[in-house]
Amino acid sequence: MGWVYVNEISNYDGKEVTLKGWLYNKRSSGKIWFLIFRDGTGFIQCVVSRSDTDEKTFQLYDELGQESSIIVHGIVHQDRRAPGGYEVIVKKIDVVQAVHDYPIALKEHGIDFLMDHRHLWLRSPKQVAILRIRHTVIKACRDFFDSHGFILADTPIFTPTACEGTTTLFETDYFGRKAYLTQSGQLYSEATAAALGKVYCFGPTFRAEKSKTRRHLTEFWMVEPEVAYYDLDDNMKLAEEFVSYVVQTVLKERKKELEVLERDISLLEKVEPPFPRITYSEAVEILKENGIDFEWGNDFGGADETVISNQFEKPVMIHRFPAKVKAFYMKRDPENEELALGVDVLAPEGYGEIIGGGQREENYEILRKRIKEFGLSEEVFKWYLDLRKFGSVPHSGFGMGVERAVAWICGLKHIRETIPFPRTIYRLEP
RNA sequence: UCCGGCGUAGCUCAAUAGGCAGAGCGGGUGGCUGUUAACCACUAGGUUGUAGGUUCGAGUCCUACCGCCGGAGCCA
Known part of the structure; x- marks a missing residue:
């Protein structure tokens, strides 16, 4: 299946899709990790686990900082635990650009800092x-x-x-x-x-x-x-x-x-x-x-x-x-x-x-x-x-x-x- | 332009009454198979906006300047 946007993801339940966008946030639990992906039309959680993805993609956790640009290939999956109701079981991630030092952390910031950025x-x-x-x-x-x-x-x-x-x-x-x-x-x-x-x-x-x-x-x-x-x-x-x-x-x-x-x-x-x-x-x-x-x-x-x-x-x-x-x-x-x-x-x-x-x-x-x-x-x-x-x-x-x-x-x-x-x-x- | 507030680590903020500059997040290292701004342990990180002054001693008090924020006036 080809390139789709997050806001149309519910039409692809069970299908394999490609998403092109950016890494908003990530969380790791050792043998499984989650990335919050965004593409301008919405945000969606993607799941990377050893059982569904290749080793190279699994190792990307350490490389990908906030706002890294990535292309995600995976299977759309309805899941109550995911924010938004849908998530993507990742098969492979192509890294367009890995970012390590994005200045805006996911927390509160002062207005001067935000306006500068x-x-x-x-x-x-x-x-x-x-x-x-x-x-x-x-x-x-x-x-x-x-x-x-x-x-x-x-x-x-x-x-x-x-x-x-x-x-x-x-x-x-x-x-x-x-x-x-x-x-x-x-x-x-x-x-x-x-x-x-x-x-x-x-x-x-x-x-x-x-x-x-x-x-x-x-x-x-x-x-x-x-x-x-x-x-x-x-x-x-x-x-x-x-x-x-x-x-x-x-x-x-x-x-x-x-x-x-x-x-x-x-x-x-x-x-x-x-x-x-x-x-x-x-x-x-x-x-x-x-x-x-x-x-x-x-x-x-x-x-x-x-x-x-x-x-x-x-x-x-x-x-x-x-x-x-x-x-x-x-x-x-x-x-x-x-x-x-x-x-x-x-x-x-x-x-x-x-x-x-x-x-x-x-x-x-x-x-x-x-x-x-x-x-x-x-x-x-x-x-x-x-x-x-x-x-x-x-x-x-x-x-x-x-x-x-x-x-x-x-x-x-x-x-x-x-x-x-x-x-x-x-x-x-x- | 006028009035008021703020300025400390990359970010958000602490620091008794003038007395050893600290925490969380972010970064780094390690751990964890369902996390929700994940969590746990360890670690690096500082010319306290700038220039003077008071003091044995200034992040803290005083003066000037710079930057930002809010309000007034004016307006959408």
Whole structure:
């Protein structure tokens, strides 16, 4: 029998197979030894005993250290004693590379050491589970929009100026002039939405803010839908359906991985529309009821978000923020000029903001005024203002931080494990 | 940038009140035919982040610097 992967091993009970992968761990009991084999699709115990294998293979115990690359030939065998229910009775092992000094032992390690060895840490079961879930989250995002009539329209990474003029951007030399790495594709998506109706962009995003918290990376991925003729309510409906679809897809397709992560999925199972909707003012009331001294008009901090989201089992949507804490392009509430038609979605369990979005200002003169008020250059936003000059329509959208969503779904304390190679303020390697 | 914490063997951590630098894991050697981060015995492994200072004596106290971690602000 030919090469098979661990995740399809149950189809080969009693058959002879070949597995290609790596040695995860080994245990010896003298005349019998066990190796835990991994190939990227799963882990399986293999049994090497004098009675079933040749002497040369049996002697390999001493040669093979953790993460040696090996090809195992043996017979698949259902056995209750094996983790996973199946094991392989080894007939022969081909050594691709014997390793003796793998740095990551099977025990607890400090985060600094693990991050220095991120390229190897990725091989451990929890990291593999997280990256599989990340894959499913990303695929679910795309499937959702693709099946709802959205067109993927990529937005540029190099931008001539700050999109919102608020955060610090990474500056690069662009053939002698300054260019910045994008902090959001939104403004460009507004242009593609006017061309295609319903669009989304999905790409890396960069923030040079010196944020040092478990919720921040300097490089992260965002998925940002934008829809022409959507108002704030349409937008919120889209957001709750979208988030629910992503969570339910992970629950359906990644049960094993969530078990590896020991994630309590009872709250995730409740993530279905409708989500609770509260106004900013109602959120402020919640804070006051919980004894927090909070002044109307400020933006919520991380601790505030946790208190608010703890009032709900599902993600909560907070809308109608004070306009002055939101970006210049936010449309004002016709019923109260002080409020912006923005919405944030806070994940439960203290995971904080996973989505920010809102309805955009579509009026040419008002938007021009806002650009001035925010001290931005009208020249730079000339193209953006054009969108309000030629067939302007109400439109809305939002952005979801992929890593924050993955951290929440996986139940991770820190966002850095949700991306293969995290970039934080003081870490550029590996 | 600000505030706080940490830095001891390859790794995770101990080390009374300033008084002989230690354990587990990993490595090495030997033992064991059903192990589950296997176990048992033995063994090697150290410029205590760096530079100064206080002291008879500093891993421990003081100063500066470096590195990392967390939080604030900002945000997804």
